[in-house]
Amino acid sequence: MTQVNPPPRLLMGPGPVTADPRVLRAMSAQLVGQFDPWMTDTMNETMALYRQVFRTANRQTFLVDGTSRAGIEAALVSLLEPGDRVLVPVFGRFGHLLTEIAERCRAEVHTIEVPWGAVFDPEAIEDAVRRVRPKLVAVVQGDTSTTMCQPLADLGEICRRHDALLYCDATASLGGNEFEMDAWGLDVATAGLQKCLGGPSGSAPISISDRAVGVIDARKHVEAGLRVDDDVDRGERIASNYLDLAQLMDYWGPRRLNHHTEATTMLYGARECARLLVEEGVDAAVARHAGHGRAMLEGVRGLGLEVFGDVAHKMHNVVAVEIPAALGASGGDKVRAALLDDFGIEIGTSFGPLHGRVWRIGTMGHNARRDAVLLTLAALEQVLRGHGVPVTAGGGVGAAREVYAS
Amino acid sequence: MTQVNPPPRLLMGPGPVTADPRVLRAMSAQLVGQFDPWMTDTMNETMALYRQVFRTANRQTFLVDGTSRAGIEAALVSLLEPGDRVLVPVFGRFGHLLTEIAERCRAEVHTIEVPWGAVFDPEAIEDAVRRVRPKLVAVVQGDTSTTMCQPLADLGEICRRHDALLYCDATASLGGNEFEMDAWGLDVATAGLQKCLGGPSGSAPISISDRAVGVIDARKHVEAGLRVDDDVDRGERIASNYLDLAQLMDYWGPRRLNHHTEATTMLYGARECARLLVEEGVDAAVARHAGHGRAMLEGVRGLGLEVFGDVAHKMHNVVAVEIPAALGASGGDKVRAALLDDFGIEIGTSFGPLHGRVWRIGTMGHNARRDAVLLTLAALEQVLRGHGVPVTAGGGVGAAREVYAS
Structure with a gap:
């Protein structure tokens, strides 16, 4: 060993x-x-x-x-x-x-x-x-x-x-x-x-x-x-x-x-x-999380996905994304597995009443970073397309870029 | 910072x-x-x-x-x-x-x-x-x-x-x-x-x-x-x-x-x-601890110090050494401080009924090693001499060397 x-x-x-x-x-x-x-x-x-x-x-x-x-x-x-x-x-x-x-x-x-x-x-x-x-x-x-x-x-x-x-x-x-x-x-x-x-x-x-x-x-x-x-x-x-x-x-x-x-x-x-x-400054770190969290939120929306919960009260560092119905019962896990196996990117499953209903995507700590956000959105787009989910080509990365540009 | x-x-x-x-x-x-x-x-x-x-x-x-x-x-x-x-x-x-x-x-x-x-x-x-x-x-x-x-x-x-x-x-x-x-x-x-x-x-x-x-x-x-x-x-x-x-x-x-x-x-x-x-092999590791523990035990005895407790039932990896009476009430702590400050070597104090009465010296894990044992004995000899304790010159290192030679 x-x-x-x-x-x-x-x-x-x-x-x-x-x-x-x-x-x-x-x-x-x-x-x-x-x-x-x-x-x-x-x-x-x-x-x-x-x-x-x-x-x-x-x-x-x-x-x-x-x-x-x-x-x-x-x-x-x-x-x-x-x-x-x-x-x-x-x-x-x-x-x-x-x-x-x-x-x-x-x-x-x-x-x-x-x-x-x-x-x-x-x-x-x-x-x-x-x-x-x-x-x-x-x-x-x-x-x-x-x-x-x-x-x-x-x-x-x-x-x-x-x-x-x-x-x-x-x-x-x-x-x-x-x-x-x-x-x-x-x-x-x-x-x-x-x-x-x-x-x-x-x-x-x-x-x-x-x-x-x-x-x-x-x-x-x-x-x-x-x-x-x-x-x-x-x-x-x-x-x-x-x-x-x-x-x-x-x-x-x-x-x-x-x-x-x-x-x-x-x-x-x-x-x-x-x-x-x-x-870094605690305020600056909070602002960084707010910024990259916003980019991820708009990014998943830009892919055509729905976001779960009262977004006005969302933490900056994590977003819950509704698993498209088109994926079927085990589709959510298949998408996560493909992201991990092909792209080395881990996103989260969910517990209790949300199990099988949402993915949870984080942007926190060292990974509250532009490249981490854009890579995740780019890979997610490819995996969703590969699983037959209709997605807007470039829609995720594009929407995140707009947040960064503003 | x-x-x-x-x-x-x-x-x-x-x-x-x-x-x-x-x-x-x-x-x-x-x-x-x-x-x-x-x-x-x-x-x-x-x-x-x-x-x-x-x-x-x-x-x-x-x-x-x-x-x-x-x-x-x-x-x-x-x-x-x-x-x-x-x-x-x-x-x-x-x-x-x-x-x-x-x-x-x-x-x-x-x-x-x-x-x-x-x-x-x-x-x-x-x-x-x-x-x-x-x-x-x-x-x-x-x-x-x-x-x-x-x-x-x-x-x-x-x-x-x-x-x-x-x-x-x-x-x-x-x-x-x-x-x-x-x-x-x-x-x-x-x-x-x-x-x-x-x-x-x-x-x-x-x-x-x-x-x-x-x-x-x-x-x-x-x-x-x-x-x-x-x-x-x-x-x-x-x-x-x-x-x-x-x-x-x-x-x-x-x-x-x-x-x-x-x-x-x-x-x-x-x-x-x-x-x-x-x-390494669990048996080999136990034997290593036994060997270096024995070298440390004989080493402190070779310096003229007394060992506390039923040595036949001692753990291999630690020895309790009686603090020489010549050092007085706070002498044990002074010796430990000098070992740390001048030689970068830490030995232990004691709890409860043994507090102020013994030092505890370990030879374990990565430090169950010949150089660690000999350095500690060499430094302890110098510090004890500096604090007026009569010690046998070379007695500690010599006794440990004999254990290693046998």
């Missing part, structure tokens, strides 16, 4: 996407001991960089060593005690995931739903908050299953008015869509590297407001063997050790209390993702 | 250790989509490689996407239901960690202890099993906090005799010490990459016997949105979603049921760690 040798792929699905080569290069750097002064400096730099990415002054801004899902679970298991009421506005698969994780925390979970392809009015959320009186409102910003981006600007104030905490899963949206941790009054937000941040999955940036820090620290139980005299057990112990944010804050903080062994290579990758984003 | 640029370090502590450069190179490979046929083939190859590393035919042998601690928690939270009795033989800090995690699973935790620096007789464990009648015995193989390696060969039979499952945390030992998953009758074992496997922390190999698979699958609850008609909820739901082994088995298995987004770069690294080990 030889060293891993992946085939060349242009990943234009809903994520993971092709990593920025600079991130992979940073990740090939050699390891350093986990309490080496250089290492703790690097951890502090990474915290400072992610404060800029999340747009926050939160001291507690760091990484959870796992995929974005580990970040979500760390937030929920550390905030929610058994029996706590949580409200989850569900507008796609990842809202269901929040529900599922909150249930495993033994919380009392309440949901409200809109049809897939729509988002919530803030008033609908406030009505539910008034009715449920939750300790926590947990909401996804961008749900890739529907491509929708839930407006969050009013939710922090609503939650404060009703004395609820506000958690946001920003995995799919952060870095490619407007996100304002502090200005919007979010208490906890988590993300991943594999979407607009242009890195590999495996590290989950998190930011925690002082208010949420208070709630979490009120449940701090320091591990046997690390305890000193001042460490008294407080509150209901957090059900996970690995994802215990009270311990993780002591590990990333000045106390440097031993917890897990840092996933140093992922730390290097997460730091580089944030460094590149900050170097 | 520039790209990460770590200082050159030779990591000779209890882990993490310097990564094999081939592992870092494998990790710089570009990403591929998570259900790409090449990717699922690579996942299957990785499973096959880890079966050789763990010495098992267990079909369920795969990776948990987190550090070694995530692997431990995945095993315990998936096996233990609230109220289940678990027996933990504790002979160091990582036994306490198993206790701590099992408590958070709301299990009824029973411990037996031996003093730090010793291991258990199998009879003592069987007596406790007979008394406690646990569902699970959870034991560390190699506890770096004391350097001890618990003999496991008899424990599987003991557990079967009393109808208990046997879990082993092999993080610090696997690949550098004899380990026989099937021959010893272990039910679940977990590890990490950052010790004898020569990679970075962040991926936790796991292997699960058919017997344990039965216990875990009896608690399977498929996620809402992924469920099909045959999926009925069974048993007490596993308290974690991220670390739910029932779901992870469906994700790594032929069903390929979506769970987290694979940490592809860590997968590449984990695959390369195992590939290199299998290429």
Whole structure:
């Protein structure tokens, strides 16, 4: 068996996407001991960089060593005690995931739903908050299953008015869509590297407001063997050790209390993702995603395809494209397979009610680029024609070019 | 801020250790989509490689996407239901960690202890099993906090005799010490990459016997949105979603049921760690660790230093060295700092009862090498002399050379 040798792929699905080569290069750097002064400096730099990415002054801004899902679970298991009421506005698969994780925390979970392809009015959320009186409102910003981006600007104030905490899963949206941790009054937000941040999955940036820090620290139980005299057990112990944010804050903080062994290579990758984003400028990166997302949207329309959902509330970085009826039941998968086999381009399938109904095409991170957009549209045109779908010759690339020209 | 640029370090502590450069190179490979046929083939190859590393035919042998601690928690939270009795033989800090995690699973935790620096007789464990009648015995193989390696060969039979499952945390030992998953009758074992496997922390190999698979699958609850008609909820739901082994088995298995987004770069690294080990031969790698461990042991003795603990039961890959009394209270840390600052060599401090009493020096993974051993001994001699400790000139390197010559 030889060293891993992946085939060349242009990943234009809903994520993971092709990593920025600079991130992979940073990740090939050699390891350093986990309490080496250089290492703790690097951890502090990474915290400072992610404060800029999340747009926050939160001291507690760091990484959870796992995929974005580990970040979500760390937030929920550390905030929610058994029996706590949580409200989850569900507008796609990842809202269901929040529900599922909150249930495993033994919380009392309440949901409200809109049809897939729509988002919530803030008033609908406030009505539910008034009715449920939750300790926590947990909401996804961008749900890739529907491509929708839930407006969050009013939710922090609503939650404060009703004395609820506000958690946001920003995995799919952060870095490619407007996100304002502090200005919007979010208490906890988590993300991943594999979407607009242009890195590999495996590290989950998190930011925690002082208010949420208070709630979490009120449940701090320091591990046997690390305890000193001042460490008294407080509150209901957090059900996970690995994802215990009270311990993780002591590990990333000045106390440097031993917890897990840092996933140093992922730390290097997460730091580089944030460094590149900050170097570009977060606003500039969001504008880049908006531009290339618009080009892809108009491009698929220019091919004669229909777009799913409330486009005014679409994330910049992904579009759901209706699979033409002419393709028949398994035609959607055949088109995806042909794109992958003949052109090395991956686009996404879909979950749940959209399965077999839409493809999801992403333009994010390193792949929010003109050549990636135009190559994808050119290849899609060829594959659709080859499968008997009537398409406008040059219509996709032409429409995208018009967006770029304007 | 520039790209990460770590200082050159030779990591000779209890882990993490310097990564094999081939592992870092494998990790710089570009990403591929998570259900790409090449990717699922690579996942299957990785499973096959880890079966050789763990010495098992267990079909369920795969990776948990987190550090070694995530692997431990995945095993315990998936096996233990609230109220289940678990027996933990504790002979160091990582036994306490198993206790701590099992408590958070709301299990009824029973411990037996031996003093730090010793291991258990199998009879003592069987007596406790007979008394406690646990569902699970959870034991560390190699506890770096004391350097001890618990003999496991008899424990599987003991557990079967009393109808208990046997879990082993092999993080610090696997690949550098004899380990026989099937021959010893272990039910679940977990590890990490950052010790004898020569990679970075962040991926936790796991292997699960058919017997344990039965216990875990009896608690399977498929996620809402992924469920099909045959999926009925069974048993007490596993308290974690991220670390739910029932779901992870469906994700790594032929069903390929979506769970987290694979940490592809860590997968590449984990695959390369195992590939290199299998290429060398697992027995040859264990012999290499035994040889360089012996050279380091005799080397520190040759410098006139004392070694802590029951050396007959020491892991091959780490030695605990008594800090000479002449150095005074903070002298141990000063020596470590001088080794790091002047020679770029890291050795380890200690926890709990051994804090301030011993250094821990590792020879593992890529650093189980002659030059790494001799450089460390040469530098340690200089630093000790500089701090006023009487040492035999050339005694460390000389004693190690004699081991290599024999």
